[in-house]
Amino acid sequence: MSGYREHLLVIALFVVLVFLFAYPFSLHLHEAVISSHVDNLLNVWIMSWDAHAVVTDPTALFQANMNYPSPDSLAYSEHLFILAMFAAPISWVTGNPVLAYNLVALLGFALCGYAMYLLARYLTGSRLAAFAAGVFFAFVPYHFSTIVHVHVSLYLFQPLIILMLFRYFDVGERRYLLGLGAAFLAQALLGWYQLAFSSIPIGLFLLWKTLSPRWREHLGALLRVVGVLALCMLVILPFALPYFRLHKNIPEKEGEPAINVIAHATARDYVRVLPQNWLYGKLGFLPTGNPGEGNALFPGFLVFPLLVLALFSALKGARTRGKGSAEASRSHEELDFPANHGTSDPPAWSGGAEESGGLGTPMANGMEGRGAPGPETGGNGPSAPASPPRAFHDPCSGHGEPGVAGFDVARGLRNEVTSSGESVSSHQGLDTGYHDGTGERTSHHIHEGGPFNEGHVKLLTSASRRAYFVYFAALGLTCFVLSLGPEPHGIPNPLYKALHKLPIYGFVRFPTRYHIMVILSLSVMVAYGCSHLQDILERKRGRSWANATVAAVTALVLLEFLVVSLPYSAVAVGDAVPRVYRDLADVEGAVVAEVPMPAVGNSVVFEDPLTINYGTLDNTFLSALREQDATYFSIYNWKKLLNGMSGYYPLFYRRALVETLSFPSSRSLHFLRGAGVNHLVVQWERYPPEMQSEVREKLDKSPGVTLVEDYPEGQSLYRLEPLETAPATDLDIQLAAPGLAGPGQHLSSSLVLSNPSSRPFLNLDEKRQPVEASWRDGKGEVVRRESSYFYCPFFIAGEEGALAPFELTAPVAAGEYTLELTVKEGALEGRSWETRVMVDDFLDVESESDIRGALEAAWGALSSSKPEESGPGGAPSSPAEEASDSGEATSLPASITNPAGGAFSRGPAVDETPLEGISAADLSSGECFSLTVVVHNGGAALWEREREGVVGTVAVTARWTREGDAAWEMVQQGSLPCDLAPDQEAIFPIPLQAPVEEGEYSLTLRLNCLGITYIGEPLTLSIKVTRQANTTHVIRADSNTQPL
Template identity: 30%
Template sequence: MAFLFFLLAAVAFTWPVVLRLHRAVPVDTGDPLLNAWIISWGSRTLFTAPTRLFQANIMYPARDVLAFSEHLFTMVVLTAPLYWVSGNPLLSYNLLLIGGLAFSGFGCYLLVRELTGSRWAALVGGFLFALGSYKFSQLSHLQIMFSPFLPFMLLYLLRYLEGGRKKDLLLFALFCLAQSLSSWHYLVFCFLAAGLLWLWRAAASRGGEEWRRLAGVLLALGAVLLVALPLALPYLRAHGRLPGFERNLTEIKGFSAHPADYLTALRGNLLYSRVSSLLPHGEIGEERVLFPGLAAFLLALLAVAGWARGRKRAPADPFRRGLPLFFLLLAAVSFLLTMGPEVAGRWNPLYMIPYHLGMLRFIRVPARFYVLFLLALAVLAGYGTAWALSRVGGRGGRFPAYRAWGAVLLALVALENVNLPVPMVEVPHGGGIPQAYRWLEKEEAVIIELPTLGLGEEHRYDRLLDFLPRDPHAYSELEGLRVYFSAYHRKRTVNGYSGYFPYSYNRIFYEMEAFPSLRCVELLQGLGVTHVVWHWDLVPPEREGEYRRRLLSTPGLRLAADLGGQWILEVEEGGVSRPDDLELEALVPEVVRPGEPFNLGLVVRNPTPLPTVVTEEEPQGFRLVITDGEGETVEEERGSFRPPFFLQAGEGAVLPLRCRKAPGKEGYYRLDLHLEEGIFGERRFSFTLGVREMPVSEEPSLLEGRVEYAGTAGVVRIPAPDGLFPLDFRVTAGGDTYLLAARESREEEIARPRGLVHLALRFEKEGPVWEEQRGTLPCDLPPGQSVLLPTLVRPPDTPGRYKLFVGLTDEGFRWFGEVLVL
């Protein structure tokens, strides 16, 4: 009966999800459809081609794409039979949503009943954990909402620690495994909760039998990690080869909770939306809507007060007697972890120590530790309810007053957590999906869907690109739909949406802003893309004629199907050159500062008449050896660089390298650069390297410089608006100051921009009309040195005649030196 209660409550409190199980998703088409796609992809591949599980069909040509998000393995296993029968990702998703809430409540009910012996207390605790407002703020994040096995894990761990039955140990391990494999967040949550309970029990253990049980728990947790390891390997591979794969502290701080967030209510809440002047409000999908309701807090306080007053009458077992304090500790630890790297502006060791040990580097949102806080609060509220009801009647619930007050407390908790109706978005399914995807089902194809929604200002396009849509929410909804439709056509697609965007994805779509330019077509040919799905509903009406002419006249494109709202364009095969055809030139500063790191670079150029596309993601290795005049090695180190991605005929690009330490004494040295086996094969370069003291651009003495256009005329003709276009400039350092090209990492450059010298570009037509852009110097420049700088610029999105101003800028100061006008 208890499970039926929670099932009906889950249906009621998620209304009207149950009416649209097969044809809609809650909130929006971003994360919900991404998770629906993950479930469908896993269901289709897990039992037919398990080795291909992580090689998903989106974000082509990236590898291990499923590792860019949560794998949802447990959910895949649970719903695979349903998906094979129905073929409907939406049905699987919505049943997991409702079923996960129902089992979360039932599991917490059993846990609280085990601890208090009160059914009413168990109903209150179970309701609060399963259907608290926080869960509804996470409606678009199934990987966080789905917590059914967490309370079961604690229940059987408690039973094993108290009774020592092997059956309970086995059930603890199974529930821990099931919850841990639902998402990596829950692996951390499970091990944190189980670890704290283990320590709590160890602190009160005296006999050998108790220590044997504790050893059994460690063995069970070790077994869980061993089983989870194969699923972790793709994430570790991606972490090893992809820049920015782990979460940096700047990003994490933006998603950390603040104490005031524990008073932030959901805007759609039936009760608290009516007292908007008293509490701040947040929307569904926001991460810091953490107010559990006044009743939950008050009942938890009653639990602590009841424990303090009833210690003498509590169970004789000190472990059982102290369990309310354990859940208070779990709540406190979870609270501090939600705060992230800092608590009230002070360093948070509870978060930062495991972060620096690598245990939390994959978690972007510390506020999600609130799941454990909510579980602890629910159990404490159950204790508080049991204590309050014991004041009015027996614990067995035989007296009318006991039942009445139990119903009142349950009703109060429920009233504070009514967030209805759940917003739903209708999604095409089955035979109702757009005709273009039905057409693709019959073809052997690699596709890209265009146009995308507009991309924002990145400013630097010649280094690692961040991905910045002008409207991130709208972009995620559009790409979420395209990911979802790929569950039907099942073709490899360049499009995608996930928790991580690889460089190849970012670069392709910034390039595609100029589609259908010849440069875009050559890139698609080099990638092996065979078809473009063109969506006319995303083209401004005033530009439809222009795009029709360009799509039908661009070499390399052929109209394969006119489906009304969509065109399908076939990309004709085109030749590409190989990476070992590329020319390489190493650029090193002629003079560097003693004992300091310095930047050098490789300029790679495509001398062939064909484009080059390199999809290799593995870092390429190099070795630097610095020797003195007597041939003695002064410094030797290894590093890596990222291969180039796309070069048209004649185009060049800079591949940055870094030496961590120059020789400490002034003088002249020999620097040898060895490229080890990789896409370029083995290559060697040798230079004379001077070392002496000089002012640096962080604290400049005299900043001077000159930029010259390396083309043949003062007019630059760019064949298509927007997108990316290569230009070459020659940069000469003047004055007496050493110009810094880069810092060790992108994060450090963001944190310490002062002193970095970049090429600066600005398009103008009667004033600035486009973003001010930056180009990265190929190496640090001492006074007097001149280098050729190939860079990528993003032209304005409207055709016309513009002035292009080009100069040098010190990010901490201003433009300096002579300014070139094209």
């Protein structure tokens, strides 16, 4: 069979098998995705956006339409660029992005098997053994377990990277070096996981070469490989820069590589299969894991005897016999080069000096002229004179080159050679490889000249077979250890921790995915085992028996891995897509939000930047499903979209989630309109029937909201008018810094922002806002300059306040200092503040038993720059009409003064009377609001805003309880504005969120030294939460509730 025909046959076989495994889903590729919409539709959107950006504005590739207004939104997940380029022509021709995605995914599965076939064919010289390895690689349960994560499951270029690496070192031709670069680049541009995984086999191979005794001979090849990989990294760099920008701006607490605690391999995972497994799923004695969970690591039972055979093959080495020849009875060592001559034996395995320390050696002149058989010699033994260097002959290439009697990736398949020198074309079908005169299959090198004509073959040495076996065993063992995660069963994993200090491995949040390289290594072992089984059976029973047995083994592997009826979910495409999304394509400049947005279920702290992840959402799977549906449907209009859920939640999106929980309260509508959202898609089916009329009525009455159209599919489209927002220059901002700090120690500070306007303040910039701090001593000399940063709050409603915390480090010398802080960039650029800080030793809460203090309510603006705006009793005057319909309880703006001496003082608007039984008006369910409080440190210990760990941090705990339901409780927390020194007082806002269920609630505020003790007396407020509060009320210092 000619080379290209064999390629087509092998690919066709794998394609057929993949489509059979995927049946009946394979009949619905145009209208469904495997498993569920989650992740699949995200991948469809990513690949579609890539194709869209390439033809519209390639420079804006990462400025995708999801998660408006956050930048680089494509970088929140894998960019899948190379897959998108494969899928784009299909999508452009068919107009069906789902079909394009599914075809690429399933064909990628088939090509995984084909790529492993090429590698195993090169290593063993056996087609059937290579096919068995490809079957294992493509259909192992883990592959289907990751099928919805195409950046993980499509590892088709990994075997090609290793193959090209081997070929280049074995042959030394430039085309293999270029092939290595192309395969590496393609795999890296598929996803960052694959780049990380690719580096392990490459690094292991290059390390082995570098440490070999003959490293100087490899030095040129090593440098060229490193050079090509460096050029590839330059191509990859533009794709990496958005991820670097993202990493630079995320909160430091989230900046460390995130490890999914349930995503490391466990012992039970190694016996886990898919529930759709035809054999073991029926038997029911193995645990199961669903497609997409990525935890079905079972390699099958047949792999174990094949591993034993592979080990025997490596220990025993290859043998040859010539029919009727005296040389046929010689040992391998007698037929090979003498050991004291040293041999470089490409491809695949090498002998001689390289055997003890390295892998295959590139040969510039074939046999290097040492003890090589040639036309002048009748054999090759110690007494044979050295012949001139000759190249191995590749019958398919038509010219001499170092090569392998087996598969040449670029040229096709070599012919088979009998011991009589007859060239036999492999037209018999998918045959087993090369055979000597007895019919035994061997992997050998064909030498041009005498040995070629006389039937002599250069065999693989036993030592070189061991070397390559050790390489793949080391690769598999290394990745197996990495897949266990940083601390398997509480035991530190130093290999994992050392490797993950390198930047690229920070992308690997799921350690289990290192199992990909374990599968690759096991696949090669399967090829070795099947190859050795062929050798044994050919000697004992003949070629037919050998072929049939290996084919039967392959069939049994398929039976072990067979899955039937993989679950799939229908997806709307084309005209079936709800018309509202298609109509938006004609709306110029549309910025869309789809409501209701996911509900935040158990957040505790509501200070920006919020901490929101899968664990804080009320229903993680349902939230991801709805958000990714909205993202997918945006393919049909490509309008900017507030929604979107990927591997990272941008900071503005987190604020949007908590602010829209009370939708359609006036506060939530102000937030959306102020953020630039001008169209709403309301999904009515996501509201309970009894709420739909209430929501519609509220939207109809809300100013700036207009119904565009009701759609029969269950959506409504509303248009939102722009809302004038307060500029940053209108904010009253004070610096909160501790009156006392330890020499050279970190200290927590913040800017306390108050919005005295009736208009909300919106900040759309997620970047860190850099500040410069200068410390001046008593002589006015600057003794320390440092840089820090804060995040500007994203939303401050009218008459409310917020904190923007940051960290500083005190000077090392004790004394009194003046701290000057200047904002260098961002919304507050150019603004500066000063305060005084004493630097000296202090007592902490863990060493001081005298922890005393007080918490008081302050419903007025504190040291406001506009005291004339305050109403009676310290309450602010009524906000403008647009804010008065907000439906939320509006707390009063808060600010902080820091007079000489470094202690904070209360402004004139503070009610001095401790309050009991404070009552408040209605809040909308799930509505955010803030309360201004006064905190006084009356003890001898410094209160720290943040500590390493939790114990000892002082905060304001807010505990919600519900009347008539003693078991119900919800706890939230407000942070101090800064570390608080003894006898220091601070006035600041704490952001909270009302419960989502209607009812009468008590809200109890109390100072809490976390993990140690409560401080002072509690404050209790009575709050009524309704689904839609119609008036805004001020929380007051009496039992009355007064509407504004």
